[in-house]
Amino acid sequence: MGYTVAVIGATGNVGREILQTLAERKFPADKVIALASEKSIGQEVSFGEDDILKVQDLNKFDFKGVDIALSSPGAKVSAVHAPRAAAAGCVVIDNTSQFRMDPDVPLVVPEVNPQALAGFRKRNIVANPNCSTIQMVVALKPLHDRFRIRRVVVSTYQSVSGAGKEAMDELFTQTRAIFVNDPITKSVFPKQIAFNVIPQIDVFMEDGSTKEEWKMMVETKKILDPKIKVAATCVRVPSFIGHAESINIETEEPITAGEVRQILRASPGLSVVDQQSPEGYITPVDVAGENPVFVSRIREDISVENGLSFWCVADNLRKGAALNAVQIAELLARDYLAK
Template sequence: MGYKVAVVGATGNVGREMLTTLADRKFPADEVIALASENSTGKEVSYGEDEVLKVHDLAKFDFNGVDIVLSSPGAKVSAVHSPRAAAAGAIVIDNTSHFRMDPDVPLVVPEVNPEAMIGYRKKGIIANPNCSTIQMVVALKPLHDRFTIRRVVVSTYQSVSGAGKEGMDELFSQTRAIFVNDPVQKSTFTKQIAFNVIPHIDQFMDDGYTKEEWKMNVETKKILDPRIKVTATCVRVPVFIGHSEAINIECEEPITAEEARQILRKAPGVQVIDQRDNEGYITPVDVAGDDPVFISRIREDYTVDNGLSFWCVSDNLRKGAALNAVQIAELLVKDYLPE
């Protein structure tokens, strides 16, 4: 049986990647519908190598008969249209921040907490976590199962594609302007991003953390374990695709680098590239277009009891967004939807 699937926000970075991922993984869809704002109506987007879809107006679209919605239009738009789609009988997999901390909406990473999927029946919505959270919890899950993680200290190095097409365009235009000695214009980011790093992603909160840092904290607790303490520093870097994270953990049980390495090598969705030599580690350039969460630089932290540090890299548009959403849809088809 094939399903009727709608992709909301189909003209954005994540929406286009969702369409690509659905086609690449041969998702059992009889019909795929591309939805976006009125301004994008009539535009064309690719679905697989050979098929082109016309974009329809989200505001006017009737979701009756749609089985699954993959939604990534922005939180305010999603707040209106995801419940509308769910009320029409569709199951919505929402990639925005709007529903993530709703207690009646499961927040799911299939390799980490697939059992939470059953909660979708309350509102018909499943939330996709933040991109930086997804790759981190995929890496933490097998270590937490074995050693029980108490505390996580993470610093992120997040690519400009996390800010959408506008972020990628701004890095390109600023880089070009610097080389040809033109004025550097900024609009998406608070400071120049070309040849710079910006320790500011999303809004500042009253306690001095940013919303992105808060997301990593509360989402990790909801997905993995509410007892884990997380402190994050999130930084935008001049990279087009691929988020990197320097992660330090403190565990209840003694942990060694070699045992951690062996556990991670067997973990679903993880690939370990960890040679203590030149080029024996992964960088964002290496992972663009790839599905796994890559782990490198695994080493013991001698400054704390039962401490470990490692380097974690993933394509934020794939596992950090589109792939995770499609994997959730695959679980729905496998375990929850009628054949």
């Protein structure tokens, strides 16, 4: 007997990726339900190669009898419907920022802190971390276990798909406009994104950080270790899929690039591509549709004691969102909701 699974926000970038990932990984579902807002009712979305699902109205849907909901409709919508689903007995895996810092909601990356999932019954909600945080902590976890990380300085290079389909359309439209000499129009981003980089993701906070940078700091502390100090600069770049990060760490124990390569190659969810040649590193274009977090450019930082720098890339719609959520669902099915 399998599970009844609902995908909330099924017509969005992440929702469609969740449906594809559930099918690819053969999640034990007897029934999969696609939910979205009223404007999407009746639309068709693919589930695997052969199945087509008709989108139902999230506002009117009764979650009684649904075992797991994978939710990615935006924080305001999740604030309304995730508690409603949870109250009906459904376990919600929420991909928005709404519940991540709630002390009663586990914030889970399966390769990093699967033990945190044990507390999901307090709210019947599990939070999926921010995409940029997920890929970073997958790489940091085995290094923290071995060397004890004191401080992380990270600069991100985040693709427009992290801001949704409209953002991808804006990059395409602006790029085309430049080539045909049409006016540049902006609606999603505060500055032109085509052939540009924007050092702002989300809103500014009182200390000058953006909310995206704050998320990376507080989520890393909640997932990995509250003692780790994190300084982040988050930048939107004109690529469609794949987030890249330049990460520098300082550790308590002496650290060498050679040992780091060995540790990361043996760690779950990671792929090391690290050679000093033009083909010896991974870029965002290389990772579209791939599940692992890729690490390249591993080198010792001689400007500090016990320092290391590396390059980290992942498909933000896969491991940064859909895959991580499905992996959480797999843990729930295996360890907590077995039928």
